Amino acid sequence: MSDKTMNLTLKIWRQKDAKSKGKMETYPVTGISEHMSFLEMLDVLNEQLVVEGKEPVEFDHDCREGICGMCSLHINGEAHGPDRRVTTCQLHMRMFKDGETIYIEPFRAKGFPVVKDLVVDRSAFDRIQHAGGFVSVNTSGNTIDANAIPVPKDDADEAFNAATCIGCGACVASCKNASAMLFVSAKVSQFSLLPQGKVEAKDRVMKMVKQMDLEGFGNCTNTGACEVECPKGISLDNIARMNREYLKASLK
Amino acid sequence: MKTSIARKVLMALSGFFLIVFLLQHFIINFTSVFGHGETFNSLSHFMGTSPMVQFVAQPILIFGVIFHLAMGMYLEAQNNKARNVKYVMNKPGENASWMSRNMIITGVMILLFLGLHFYDFWIPEIKTKFIDGDMSGALNGVEGTRYFHELQHKFVDVWRVIIYCLSFVFLSLHLLHGFQSAFQSVGFRNHKYLPTIKKLGNLYAVLIPAGFIFIALFHYLTQL
Structure with a gap:
């Protein structure tokens, strides 16, 4: 070599x-x-x-x-x-x-302020996750068999693909608008595709989008730069899914 | 209007509306290349005198245009603020098309064109019909025949033809991103129908502006 x-x-x-x-x-x-x-x-x-x-x-x-x-x-x-x-x-x-x-x-965005040199504060992503990026599961008592709720293979695969987002923030850094939509949509999608995530679907998308806006990230204009630069190849399909989820939740 | 997604959905819906409007505008204009513009005259007379078109559709259209423009500019300003310190070295061309990154430039060019277009056609139309009170559309005493003449008259000046043609190029660039982007914004996307939407969008974005350029050149060249 x-x-x-x-x-x-x-x-x-x-x-x-x-x-x-x-x-x-x-x-x-x-x-x-x-x-x-x-x-x-x-x-x-x-x-x-x-x-x-x-x-x-x-x-x-x-x-x-x-x-x-x-x-x-x-x-x-x-x-x-x-x-x-x-x-x-x-x-x-x-x-x-x-x-x-x-x-x-450093990654440049109002939502990612520089801490020192090349280090930026990405805790905005944590706050977005805290706002709704979870499922409420009762963990006390008997453990429920993971296979008790059937999930179609395609849905499971897509949810897993969304879940591969590591939250690095490359999507925000690449977007000309410093938008965090790809990250938030991945975190919305990984639950919305699964039966366990349906229970809190409405609240989740509304709260996470609200927090995303509060953090000062820009608006998505569908340039697709985020998808190209994402190290995990998170698809723009997730943003479309989040838009649908949001529309559904607002109409309910 | 409160959240970024609501704003992008409204941007997309107004975009869809303008896409449909543009198609009907093109179809009517295209009839002007046939015969001596008889069909064009009758369609224009109908559009110009129908109360439904004038007092319902037209205000909705004007609202749609203003909304799309105002929201576009508001979003651009907000997006610029979202990156308060710019990169020293940036290669945006590596990951996104020029069209998608410069919607504000193509949009403003279309806005400037609309100024000229209103000055050319809309303002004289409103003056004739609603200030002078002449709803007859008459040319030399023949009712509903002035429209073709007015259209041809505008395409005598070569500079006007050049400005119109250039504006249609900007319109095409705007649509090349805008068409498919609108579908994405309303959540209408997955791997099954995405290629079809992209093809349809590219076809629309090229054919409609090219058609408008053809109409402008046709009238210029046939009057040489």
Whole structure:
């Protein structure tokens, strides 16, 4: 296996804290292996910065397996970078060329305020979930057999597809309106397709949409950018489903 | 009107209404290329003098146009606020079409065209009928025949023809996104009928504006 290395120029958004004004700063990095993940490349930069006695760049990360939804970053003009169906932690440096300049910015949205450098506060998504992204199930007493309620295979598959949303916020970051509709629609869909979710269907969609608007996200204009940039390939079908759910709930 | 989904549904419904209006406008205009505009004259006379069209359909249409425009601009302003700090490097072309990202530009161009179009046809129509009180539609004493003449008269000026044709290109770009987007907004979408809606939308967005361009050019060229 070849092991090409590359030298890069990084232009990174640096911001001391939420209140400070940020700016782009330039950092050269050398000897980056093409097999490194993007976050490993940033680790190399940070080690270099620490050695130089400078403040390392703050960025969000956790599992580094593409499943937790913690990593973010707007890389060279796209959420999670130029690759498709991957999170930043699964983006490899082979996607870049030796000598390239890479722009790294935080996800930008009024609903995602910057905490520091590349870290943004995505707790708006938590509040939307708290507003209605759940089913009320009595967990005391006897456990109910999961297969006691029959679910058509197609519905189960679609609900599962919606449930693969990791809540990273790439949809908001990519949308020209900073709309959170793809995320909210996935969280509405994963329940609305299943019998267990039907009980609270009306309240769920109304409350979650209300909270989404309160958080300051923009309006969806169906550009489809969210679907393209979503690392889990969440479909626009979910937004259409949420629109139907919302219309149904408002007419009831 | 209170939530983002309610607003997008209303935007879509007014869009559907305008799509249907545009189709009937095209059909009537298209009759002007046949014969000496006899069918065009009789249809225009009917539309111009029918109380149902003038006092029921026309106010609804004007409301629909104003609502669609005002809501479009309001949403644009709100959406701009939703990203208060812009990206230094952004590649929106990588994930969304130009048409879908620039509905406000194509929309404003259509609005400017509507200004000219109202100045050309609607204002003189209202003046003749409701200020001068002439409901006869008469040309040289023959009732209901002035419409074809007025239409032809407008397409003598080459600059007007060019502006009309360019406006129809903007209309086409607007419809290329707007048609399918309206279906998505009202929740009418799934993998079974999405390809059909997209094809139908593209067909409508190309054929109707192309038809209007044909009509404008036809009248210009036949009067050279």
